[in-house]
Amino acid sequence: MLLKGHDIRDLxxxxxxxxxxxxxxxxxxxxxxxxxxxxxxxxxRLSTAFVVPVRSSVDRLDPQDESYxxxxxxxxxxxxxxxxxxxxxxxxxxxxxxxxxxxxxxxxLSGYVAGRSTWGRDGLIIATATGVHPGWSGPLxxxxxxxxxxxxxxxxxxxxxxxxxxQTTKIEKLQEGDRSxxxxxxxxxxxxxxxxxxxxxxxxxxx
Amino acid sequence: xxxxxxxxxxxxxAARERCEALEKEATRFENRRFPSQGPRIxxxxxxxxxxxxxxxxxxxxxxxxxxxxxxxxxxELKVYRHTEFLPYLHWLLSFLQGAxxxxxxxxxxxxxxxxLRKCLADSEVIFSSQHELNYSFFEVAENIRRLYENAGEEKxxxxxxxxxxxxxxxxxxxxxxxxxxxxxxxAHEIGHGIFVRxxxxxxxxxxxxxxxxxxxxxxxxxxxxxxxxxxxxLLPTELQVRQSLTKKINDSIDGWLNELCSDAIGLCLFxxxxxxxFLNFIVSFHYxxxxxxxxPAPRLRLRxxxxxxxxxxxxxxxxxxxxxxxxxxxxxxxxxxxxxxERELGDPLYRIVxxxxxxxxxxxxxxxxxxSKELIYKTExxxxxxxxxxxxxxxxxxxxxxxTHGAEREITDLVSVLNAGWQVYLSSMxxxxxxxRLDSSKNGPESKERLLQILLKSVxxxxxxxxxxxxxxxxxxxxx
Numbered sequence: 001m002l003l004k005g006h007d008i009r010d011l012x013x014x015x016x017x018x019x020x021x022x023x024x025x026x027x028x029x030x031x032x033x034x035x036x037x038x039x040x041x042x043x044x045r046l047s048t049a050f051v052v053p054v055r056s057s058v059d060r061l062d063p064q065d066e067s068y069x070x071x072x073x074x075x076x077x078x079x080x081x082x083x084x085x086x087x088x089x090x091x092x093x094x095x096x097x098x099x100x101x102x103x104x105x106x107x108x109l110s111g112y113v114a115g116r117s118t119w120g121r122d123g124l125i126i127a128t129a130t131g132v133h134p135g136w137s138g139p140l141x142x143x144x145x146x147x148x149x150x151x152x153x154x155x156x157x158x159x160x161x162x163x164x165x166x167q168t169t170k171i172e173k174l175q176e177g178d179r180s181x182x183x184x185x186x187x188x189x190x191x192x193x194x195x196x197x198x199x200x201x202x203x204x205x206x207x
Numbered sequence: 208x209x210x211x212x213x214x215x216x217x218x219x220x221a222a223r224e225r226c227e228a229l230e231k232e233a234t235r236f237e238n239r240r241f242p243s244q245g246p247r248i249x250x251x252x253x254x255x256x257x258x259x260x261x262x263x264x265x266x267x268x269x270x271x272x273x274x275x276x277x278x279x280x281x282x283e284l285k286v287y288r289h290t291e292f293l294p295y296l297h298w299l300l301s302f303l304q305g306a307x308x309x310x311x312x313x314x315x316x317x318x319x320x321x322x323l324r325k326c327l328a329d330s331e332v333i334f335s336s337q338h339e340l341n342y343s344f345f346e347v348a349e350n351i352r353r354l355y356e357n358a359g360e361e362k363x364x365x366x367x368x369x370x371x372x373x374x375x376x377x378x379x380x381x382x383x384x385x386x387x388x389x390x391x392x393x394a395h396e397i398g399h400g401i402f403v404r405x406x407x408x409x410x411x412x413x414x415x416x417x418x419x420x421x422x423x424x425x426x427x428x429x430x431x432x433x434x435x436x437x438x439x440x441l442l443p444t445e446l447q448v449r450q451s452l453t454k455k456i457n458d459s460i461d462g463w464l465n466e467l468c469s470d471a472i473g474l475c476l477f478x479x480x481x482x483x484x485f486l487n488f489i490v491s492f493h494y495x496x497x498x499x500x501x502x503p504a505p506r507l508r509l510r511x512x513x514x515x516x517x518x519x520x521x522x523x524x525x526x527x528x529x530x531x532x533x534x535x536x537x538x539x540x541x542x543x544x545x546x547x548x549e550r551e552l553g554d555p556l557y558r559i560v561x562x563x564x565x566x567x568x569x570x571x572x573x574x575x576x577x578x579s580k581e582l583i584y585k586t587e588x589x590x591x592x593x594x595x596x597x598x599x600x601x602x603x604x605x606x607x608x609x610x611t612h613g614a615e616r617e618i619t620d621l622v623s624v625l626n627a628g629w630q631v632y633l634s635s636m637x638x639x640x641x642x643x644r645l646d647s648s649k650n651g652p653e654s655k656e657r658l659l660q661i662l663l664k665s666v667x668x669x670x671x672x673x674x675x676x677x678x679x680x681x682x683x684x685x686x687x
Contacts, residue, residue, distance in 0.1 A: 015609045019601035020642075026607050027668050029675045048667075080240060080308040083671065100671065102664065104603050137602035137642075139664070157671075183643050184602050184657040186664040 001167040003109075005037040008165060011106075020135070024104035025163075034159060043116065043159035045100040047139060050079045050087055051188045052095045063193045064202060078187065083157040089124070089146040096188035097142040097154070099161065104137040108170035113140055113161050123148020126161055134171050141188045215282060219268045222290045226261045229296055233257065236300070239307045242316035245333035245374070246306040252351070252370055253296050259362050260289045288358055295354060299347070302376045305336035312387055314667030318621045319393060321673070323375070326476065326582055327400045330373040334393075336381035340492060344396035346403065348374035375400060387662045388628050391484035394477035398469030398575070405578045411464050414570060417563045422452050425555050452556065455500070459560045462501035464571070467564070470508050471575030474515055478584035479527050479535075480625040482512050483633065486542065496550055498557045503564065509546035511568050513539070523572035525583070530590045534634040584622050595619060595627035599658075600635050602642050604665035606672070618672055628662045 003011070009031075011023040025042060028034055034043040058071045065071070076096075081087045089095060105111065110133055115126030125145045132140060142161060146152050154160070233254045241247060267273065267286060277285065305311070316334050323332050348371060355363040377396050383389050402408070426448040443451070473481040489505045498504045516527045516539065531539055552558045576583065595605030605627050608617040631639055632655070640654035 013609055019597060019603060022603075024603050026604060027672045027675075029672065078309070080313055082240070082242065082308070082313075083674070085240075100668075102604050102606075102668065104601075135644075183645075184661055186660040 002040050003165040003167065005035050005039045005042070008042055009035055009037070011109075019104075021106040021108075022104060023106055023109060023165075024102065024137075026102050028101070041114075041162035041164045044103075044113070044140070044161050044163055046142070046154060046156050046158055046160045047098040047100040048081055048083060048156045049187050050081065050095050050097050051076045052079055052093070053077075064198060069192065081154075081156055083155075086153040086155050089144060089152045089154055091123075091146050091149055091151065093146055095144045097144050097160075098186075098188045099140045099142065100157065102137070102139055103132065103163070105132060105134055105165075107134045107172075108168055109165050110134050110168045111163050111165045113142070113163055115161055116159060119152075119160055122152055124152050124154075124160075132163070134168055136183070138182060138184050139186060141182070214279070215274060215286075216268075218283070218286055219264055222286065222293075223261065223264055225290070225293050226257055226264070229253070229257050229293065229300075230261075232300060236303050239303075240309075241306055242308050242311055242313035243320050243332070243334075245320070245331050246303050248331055248371065249299055249333055249374070250303060252366065253299050255366050256292055256296060256355075256363070259366060260292060263289045263360070263362075288360060292354070292358075292363075295351075302333050302335040302378070305378070305381055306333050310336045310381065310384065312384055312390065312663055314663050314670070315387055315390060318666050318670045318673075319390075321670070322476075322621055323397055323400075326397050327373060327375070327404060329371065330375055330400070331371040332375045332377060335376060335378050336384055337378045338381050339378070340380050340382075341378070342380070342392045342396055342488075343378045344399040345376040345378075346373060346400065347376055348372060373400075385656075385659055385663065387659055387666070388480070388625065388632060389484055389488055391477050391480040391625055391629075392473075392488055394473035394481045395469045395485070397476060398472030399465065401472050401578050402465055402468050407468050407574055407578060408461065408464060410574055411468070411567060411571065412460070414567055415460055415464075415563050416566070417453075417456060417460070418559055419453075421555070421559050421562075422449055422456065425559075426452060455556060456559055456563075459500045459556070460563055463503045463560060463564050464567075466502050467508060467511055467568070467571050468575055470512060471515060471572050472579055474512055474525065475575055475579035475583045477622055478525070478589050478626055479516065479531070480622065480629050482516060483629040485509070485512065495545070496552065498552055498554070498561075503561070504552070506546055506548075506550065507561065507565065507568075509542060511571060513543035513546050514568065515572050517543070522576065523569045525576070526586050527589050530586060532630065532634055535630060538633060584626075588620075588623055589626060592623050592627045592630060595623055596630050596635065599627055599631045599661065600639050600642060602639070602661065604661055604668055606665050606668045619669065621666055621669060624662065624665050624669065628658065632658060 008023070012025060012028070015022060025044075028042075029045070053075055054077045056074050058075045061071055061075065062068060079087065087095070087097075099113075103111075110131070112132065113127045113130040115124065119126065123146055125147055126142050130140055130142065140161075140163070144154070233250060236246075236250050237254075264286070273285075274282070311334055319334065320332050324330055351370060351374070352367050355367040358364075377393055379390060379393065423445075426445045429448050430442055430445045470481075470485070473485070477484075485508070489508075493505055495506045496504045515523065515525050517524055518526050518529045520526070528536070528539060552561055594608060598605040605619055605624055608619065609615075610617055636654060636658070639658060643654055643657060645653055645657075
């Protein structure tokens, strides 16, 4: 079931029992503006940290390569843009951003993030794979791309994305290692593929 | 005349080169991002001063009449009146070097600046990371004003007219940039500012009782006529030794009072968070009885802090101890016991200083509490941090507390967040790591790193909420 605005509002103010079962979206700077009862999502703001790819001596990103993580670090630069200033996303440029808000989902909610259509119409594509799993805690990383022909100025503090929340079957308990790669990270970071899968593909022989 | 002319040109040319290099460096900083206004204010002063020097040097170079009128000495002095600023401008730029958003815990700077301005009204501040395992405090405005006003040139006086009346530079160790909990040491640095502002030296120094008999005994020991006669003439007299010792002891007492008072003020401002940061920082690279002319031994500093933290309703205690959880209580009690153990210092000079200062610990605590007044981190506030710890352990930034009645959100404060952070750091890291669901192999350093990140994010969010409200009020104000 997709939660409506007033359902989200009720959950945001429900603080019974174990915090693991709380829905936390913090801070909501303008509750009325970000969460309308008639809508089925809550608007989220852009944070101040960006990560951008830079041209460097790194020749490729190969997840099978041992230096994959190091290469990614060399390939990405962090840019801090305080609220009040702007970040320029050039045509066809890719950058990672983050929501200003910290999101903590209970064990019976999941969500997904979509760019607000206001910006999509300008050529800004946000979020290509941002499913949010039950029990997640942290800001959400946003994948930003400008598919238009002229630079787009991004202002931290403005609402760029919307979070849809779904009721799911309740997970009783999260285990060590469950979706934890990015839990509690506060910078837009890129991830690592599953080791098991990489091993499988490496050993794969044509039948 | 020819020689005079060529020397002058060399001096002017060399000075102009220095200015051009400085200008280049200042331009480099112009394009950087800083987390608060302080660095820009300082950069602006450096640029304008450099421009003024360059302008003056050009004018001097072009003024042929002046060359004829002045003697070489007068001319040299005229040029020096301008170039004497150059080394100082370099020193000011050194603070900018570590002040960029990438060199600082940038999210912590705006709320820290806000906090500092509550303590020292009308102050501007620059936080700068330096490659030094140290936190330091410099009040630069007074020096700048003195230098500019004594320069004898009207334009330099003009330059500092709009400069803040207090401008503070606080440095912190660059390799610890993200250790937001360690940066509670900055409370001690703010203490230095309050020590100067309230002239606490004048309140405390008259109460110091120096053991002059001990000084005399020591002076006699140093000058006793056991040496061969031929060497005796080379040795200082007893009186000279006494004078020099007394001066050293007075200077040392000055330093110790300043440090101890700043510790006590740091505790008043940041509560137990300062105490834990002090412990974590100081014991990591000092031995417990390491004493210096400027700084008392950690043992004495810790004794003062432990006594102030203890339970009690006297005017020199803050009484946080009863609110510690079991783990923190055990840690506190063992450090308190260690700090209260008397150890005689080996160096007779430090022994005399210690004997003079130690009886004043209660008075120092009292004076610090009196000076901190409305800014004291109260036990009621500290008691509430339990609720914040519960959030933090569950990987939720302790920024907003929802009060179910009326759906109100209560915003927490910087110091409470830091105190909650320390308690989790000391007591609940296992539970925190479990909630992060990290692989067990990553539990140690990785979970600590994430805790520090969440705390940094928390203070960033706190500042965003505060600024949002301020701007809302400002907009409402302009509409009316």
